[in-house]
Amino acid sequence: MNFRFQNLLGAPYRGGNAVVVNNTLLISAVGNRISVTDLLKSQTQTLPCQTSANIHRIAASPDGLFLFAVDDNNRCLFINLHHRAILHRISFKKSVYAVKFSPNGSFIAVATGKLLQIWRSPGFKKEFFPFELVRTFADFNDKVTALDWSPDSDYVLAGSKDLTTRVFFLKKLKNFTKPFLFLGHRDIIVGVFFGIEKKNENKVSRVYTLSRDGAIFSWSFSYSDTDDKIDELGGEKGDSAPPSPGTPEQKSNLKDNHNEKKRKNLDSGDGNFEEEESGYLLKGGKWELIKKDYFMQAPAKMTACDYHRGLDMVVVGFSNGVFGLYQMPDFVCIHLMSISREKITTAVFNDLGNWLTFGCAKLGQLLVWEWKSESYILKQQGHYFDVNCLAYSPDSQLLATGADDNKVKVWTVSSGFCFVTFSEHTNAITALHFMASNHCLLSASLDGTVRAWDLFRYRNFRTFTTPSSKQFVSLASDQSGEVICAGTLDSFEVFVWSMKTGRLLDVLSGHEGPVHGLMFSPTNAILASSSWDKTVRLWDVFEGKGAVETFPHIHDVLAVVYRPDGKQLACSTLDGQIHFWDPIEGLLMYSIEGRRDIAGGRLMTDRRSAANSSSGKCFTTLFYSADGSYILAGGSSKYICMYDVADQVLLRRFQITQNLSLDGVLDFLNSKNMTEAGPLDLIDDDNSDTEEGVGKQTRAKLAYDLPGSMLNRGRPVIRTKCLRIAPTGRSWAAATTEGVLVYSIDESFIFDPTDLDIDVTPEAVDAALREDQPNRALILSLRLNEDALIKKCIIAVSPPDIPAVASSIPFKYLQRLIEGFADLLENCPHLEFILRWCQELCKAHGHSIQQNSRNLLPALKSLQKVITRLHQDLAETCSSNEYLLRYLCSTSTNT
Known part of the structure; x- marks a missing residue:
């Protein structure tokens, strides 16, 4: 039951800025989470940490160790990227429009409202309040929109909505109080950048300012002949300072006075005086506008830009x-x-x-x-709109998703990348199903078609239709893959086709409501269907007997699912209950009252708290685990519930998200926000400018946001539409408003103290290996249940001893041993050695494995998944080298 969040699929990017770390790591916001994409390995992962609203600004430290993420509620997370952990938190009073680390990593510049704040960057040390405010610049008349640091981390360049750009010196020095103004733009400043001299990379010589109307101004700085530098005493050459003292005593006294002044400034927190002041001052010289250029993309507006100092190149993006x-x-x-x-x-x-x-x-x-x-x-x-359905491939390596944007996407679970998108459907995708062959995917849609996709050639090779147009909302296939069934939304029928010919074989009538649930029994050809007419029906498809059994309910049936052994049937109803039936005897076994378990989260329009709300508390999707011991249930709530089937108890409750930008996440009602006209949040009194001509009143109509109620300004409501557990049992996925959430078993939990005594220690395992007793060492490591020791003992067994050691392993350790084989095959080069182990283990314990296949099914599926992937890789390598080997063999024979 030890599942934890692993990844988020379906929405790689939803807004905000992106940053690139260490040249190959692309970091972007995904709602209220952060996605990290390795561009070399083609892998993407989503960090487990969340914010309370959607993230709109991200900054990364120069060394790539830390992330600074700010959400729409002006709350910030300081994250350790390598350990994926939150180190510190801070909140700002005004909206943050720009944030950037200094090149030396010591400071963070934050543009919050009209203020430019310089904070000292915290580190790994635990502190009561790690963020220290170093400087605050309040020179702007409107919001600060763009930031850049000089290479020496002494200067900050800031652009504002008041059409001006200013350059600030971080340290407080005499006669250097007013920042220089860059004027002349006629629209909001989008980007500001320091340019450097090619001879000296730390010396600033140019400034580029870019505005929203597509203008870029180039500014040049020429130093005076005196070459204003800070001397060792902190003064400036060219100032009206007294002449340098002549005697050593005068020099010593002046230096002591200067050090005392530095210490006082440090105690008062005026600036960064920990390092010796050195470098060039942008003072004493002359700034001048040397060039005005225009990108000529009107009426489009400039919306994004970046500058590379080394190449002296600018990239700009526009609204068109x-x-x-x-x-x-x-x-x-x-x-x-x-x-x-x-x-x-x-x-x-x-x-x-x-x-x-x-x-x-x-x-x-x-x-x-x-x-x-x-x-x-x-x-x-x-997916642009909500994901409606998903399906795991039989080997758990692929995950298919279908959404309201009429597209079917297939993802590689291990990398988190989508490798193919099918867009032939003309309406929303409502159901998906993988065939047993692992290379064929079925999809049902509201456009009235069921399509079969070839995952080898990436094409639609068969389309199933009906004489008159129908809307399909459920899909199922028998174990042999010969028959395809789909339930309809409008005619309340179940259509049956032949997979080989594509012909319509039968139409099952009898339901009086939409057929939202379909599933074949894993052991026979009985089809179970659930409908809003408050019944679950069993159909004998091959014999043509029609409905052979009907299970009546008091409320509408929303979902139906078979247990993997086919001896139990679970269905959820509108009153929040899960009923378990014996499909063979036709009797109700027991029920789970889940109404209170799924309760949580109130809508913005609700005038009561989540605990007192009675709307929408029901499960709309169910799925059994691979061994049938537990069942997952989700619905119109922010929770996903996991129940123990045998004891009918709640094992665990997963909260989908903490994103308050979605409706239905907040539990408590704040009466201060309620007025006679309704919730205060729904009263639109915002007088700010509309964005690119799209007003807030028309955003939902133009599909600018995710679909949602027009009453709550288009805010999407949190819910779970589909749940699937991987055949290996080691992960499960949920199609939610936030995207496809993937949870996997926490591998860090490796110690399970079962069957231990005082003699079972790691030292005893090492002693057994030194004494050449691999049998005893392996059993001791299995009793310790420590992953590293088990793998070490497996490798230590010599190939001739494998049959003897395999036959001596007790049955209760087989599952743990098979899991060890699966982990070894993913990283170990000894493929033949591990396959020999698997072969001898099947010979020695084949009957026991067959008798207890239900308990061993997750481990066996994991092993099958790895072997299948290795077989595909080797097959491609061998096929590509086959003709070369033939040529070499024929050449050697001829010579």
């Missing part, structure tokens, strides 16, 4: 989906392309500058483009 790459300072256009018709919300370089990352929030699209070769490194797009 066009992006441009320009060489500065000559403003030479290298590339100008259109990647979509929607607004580009983020554009960023990687460290080397050879990859460009673009994000489009409206399409949920994230792509990485190599501009030199003009090729895609990554192109991922999640």
Whole structure:
């Protein structure tokens, strides 16, 4: 039962900025979570930490160790990226529009409202309040929208909505109080960047300012002849300072006075005086506007930009989906392309500058483009609307998802990447089913078709239709794969087709409501169907006898599922109960009252708390575990419940999300927010500018947000539409409003103290291995149930001794041993050795494994999954080398 969050599929990008760490790690926001994509390994993972609202700003430290994420509620998380753990939290009073680490990693610049705040970056040390506010600049008249640091971390460049850009010096020095103003733009500042000299990378020589109307201004700084530097005493050359003292005593006294002043400034927290002040001051010289350039994309607005100092190149993205790459300072256009018709919300370089990352929030699209070769490194797009259904492949390696955007996507579970998208359906996908062959996927849709997809050639090879158009909402196939059945929403019938010919064989009539649940028995050809007419019916499809059994209920039946052994049938009803039937005897075995278990979360329009609300408390999806010992249930709630089937008790309750941007997450009612006209949040008194001509009143009509009620401003309601447990039993997935959540067994829990005594220790295992007793060492390691020791003892057995050791293993340790084989095959190069182990284990315990296959099924499925993947890899390698080997053999024979 030790499941924990592993990954989030279906929505790679939903808004906010993206950052690239260590040149190959792409970090982006996914709702209130953070997704990390390894561009070299083609893997994506979602961090388990969550915020209370959608994340809209992310910053990464230069060394890639820390993340600074800010959500819509102005709450910030400081995250250790390597350990995926939250170190610190902080909240800001105003909205944060920009955030950036200094190049030396010591400071964080935060643009909160009209203020620019400089915070000292916390580290690994535990502190009561780790964030220290170093400086606050309040020179702007409107919101600060863009930030950049100088290479020496001494200067901050900030652009604002008041059309101005200012450069600030971090340290407090005499005669350097007013920041320099860069003026001339006619629209909001989108990006500001420091340029450097090629001879000296730490010396600032240029500044680029970019505004929303597509203008880029180039500013140059020329140093005076005195070359204003800070001397060793902290003064500036060229100031009206007294002449340098002549005697050593005068020098010593002046230095002591200066050190005393430094210490006082440090105690008062005025700035960063821990390091010796050195470097060039942007003072005493002259700033001048040297060039004005325009991207000429009107009426489109510039929405994203980034600058690479090493290459002196600028990338810009516009609201019409066009992006441009320009060489500065000559403003030479290298590339100008259109990647979509929607607004580009983020554009960023990687460290080397050879990859460009673009994000489009409206399409949920994230792509990485190599501009030199003009090729895609990554192109991922999640489901735009809610995911309705999902299905695991028989080997648990693939996961298929179907959504309201009429698309079917197939994901690799281990990498989290979508490798194929089918878009032939013309309406929402409502059901998915993998065939036993693992290479065929079935999908049912509201467009009146059931389609079969070939996962080898990636094409639709068969389409099942009806004489008149119907809307299909459920799908099932028998174990042999010869018969396909689909239930309808409008005609209340079940249609039966032949998989080989595609012909319609039969129409099962009898239900008086939509048939939302279909499933074949795993052991025979009996089909179970559930309907809103308050009945569950069993059909004998092959004999043509029609309905052979009917199980009546008091309320509408929402879902039906068979136990893997076919001896039990579970169905959920509208009153929040789960009923368990014996399909052979036709008797009700017992029921689980889940109404209180699933209760939680109130809608924005509710005038009562979640505990007193009685609406929507029912399960809409059910699924048994691989061994049938527990069942997962989810519905219109933020919770997913796990029940023990034998004892009918709640084992665990998983909360889908903590994102308060969704409706139905908050439990308690704040009466201060309720008025006579309704909830205060629903009263639209926002006078801010509309974004790109799209007002808040029309956002839901234009499908700008996820589908939801128009009464709550298009806020989506949290719910679970589909649940599936992997055939291996080691993970399960849930199709929710947030996307597809994948949970897996926590591998860190490796110690289970069963069958232990004082002599069972790791030292005893090592002693047995030294004494050449592999049999005793393996049994001791299995009793300790420590993963590393078990693998070590398996490898220590010599191949001739494998049959003897395998026959001596007690049956109760077989499951743990098979799990060890599966883990070893994923990383161990000794393929033949492990397969020899599996063969001898089946010879020695074949009868016991067959008799207890139900308990061993998850472990066996895991082993099968790894062997199947290795077989596919070796088959491709061997087939590609077959003709080369033949050629070499024939050549050696001829010579």
